[in-house]
Amino acid sequence: MMMDFAGKSLDLSAPHVMGIVNVTPDSFSDGGRFFSADKALEQARKLVADGASIIDIGGESTRPGSEPVGVEEEIRRVVPAIEAISAELDVVISIDTMKAEVMRAAVEAGASLINDVNALRGEGALQAAAELNVPICLMHMQGTPQTMQQQPHYDDVVNEVNTFLTERIAACEAAGISRSKIILDPGFGFGKTARHNLRLMKHLAVFTDSDLPVLVGVSRKSIIGATLNVSVEERLAGSLALASIAVWQGAKIIRSHDVRETVQAIRLCEHVMQVSDFD
Numbered sequence: 717m718m719m720d721f722a723g724k725s726l727d728l729s730a731p732h733v734m735g736i737v738n739v740t741p742d743s744f745s746d747g748g749r750f751f752s753a754d755k756a757l758e759q760a761r762k763l764v765a766d767g768a769s770i771i772d773i774g775g776e777s778t779r780p781g782s783e784p785v786g787v788e789e790e791i792r793r794v795v796p797a798i799e800a801i802s803a804e805l806d807v808v809i810s811i812d813t814m815k816a817e818v819m820r821a822a823v824e825a826g827a828s829l830i831n832d833v834n835a836l837r838g839e840g841a842l843q844a845a846a847e848l849n850v851p852i853c854l855m856h857m858q859g860t861p862q863t864m865q866q867q868p869h870y871d872d873v874v875n876e877v878n879t880f881l882t883e884r885i886a887a888c889e890a891a892g893i894s895r896s897k898i899i900l901d902p903g904f905g906f907g908k909t910a911r912h913n914l915r916l917m918k919h920l921a922v923f924t925d926s927d928l929p930v931l932v933g934v935s936r937k938s939i940i941g942a943t944l945n946v947s948v949e950e951r952l953a954g955s956l957a958l959a960s961i962a963v964w965q966g967a968k969i970i971r972s973h974d975v976r977e978t979v980q981a982i983r984l985c986e987h988v989m990q991v992s993d994f995d
């Protein structure tokens with residue numbers, strides 16, 4: 717199924733890799749004071765060369781316990797990077813933000829996918845997304861990045877996440893956003909214990925069985941660390957295993973730090989899934 721990203725289209729009947737470019741201090745060795753558009757562009761060049769179809773730009777860390785960032789600062793971080801990447805690379809740029817004003821500035825600068833871990837629940841976010849008329853990824857999060865991992869609790873995590881996403885889709889449609897512009901994401905690591913994450917992965921078909929494409933972000937996350945007891949630097953194999961399990965169940969976008977290896981893994985999945993049974 718083709719999805720249009722402000723003129724660039726992706727065939728989401730096949731899986732794609734979303735490469736990650738963080739323009740946040742905790743992701744730069746120099747303490748982030750001087751993180752720059754050309755460092756972001758350099759990283760984006762590599763990710764595109766490695767096979768990324770989408771580049772996800774984030775100016776505010778949403779990892780558990782992270783500090784919120786003001787809207788002016790977040791815009792100051794992401795806009796130069798988006799402008800530089802958009803000027804040089806023919807790749808879909810997504811903006812990873814919860815703020816309406818950042819969505820507007822980012823799309824103005826060249827982003828054509830809104831990736832909102834808060835599923836447009838922020839002040840003015842629904843309205844902004846409707847006006848900007850670009851595809852939107854709705855992700856489930858319980859609580860906020862500051863609180864979500866304190867005591868995640870569900871009676872039935874798969875059902876509750878599915879119900880939340882269904883409600884957010886309805887809110888989008890009520891705001892005039894067409895279903896054809898919506899991507900769903902269960903939000904691995906956003907207010908979930910390790911078991912909650914494993915259950916969501918085991919039952920991912922609940923989400924991929926819908927007519928909407930599903931995005932999965934498990935790269936180097938605690939679903940791997942908690943299961944294998946390995947550090948962040950030792951999570952590549954686990955990330956590739958889970959990317960394959962997600963694609964096998966129908967996920968169409970895999971958010972990854974390790975694009976080259978992830979492209980190889982999902983390409984193998986595709987070939988196994990598509991091999992003819994006759995000839």
Ligand SMILES: Nc1nc2[nH]c(SCCc3ccc(S(N)(=O)=O)cc3)nc2c(=O)[nH]1
Pocket residue numbers: 778779780812831832833853855901903904905906931932933934936937938939971
């Ligand atoms: N659509 C979408 N966007 C995303 N943006 C991010 S940033 C990752 C923040 C983080 C880091 C680490 C853990 S943990 N404690 O599970 O290792 C949780 C969250 N992720 C995702 C994701 O999945 N989807």
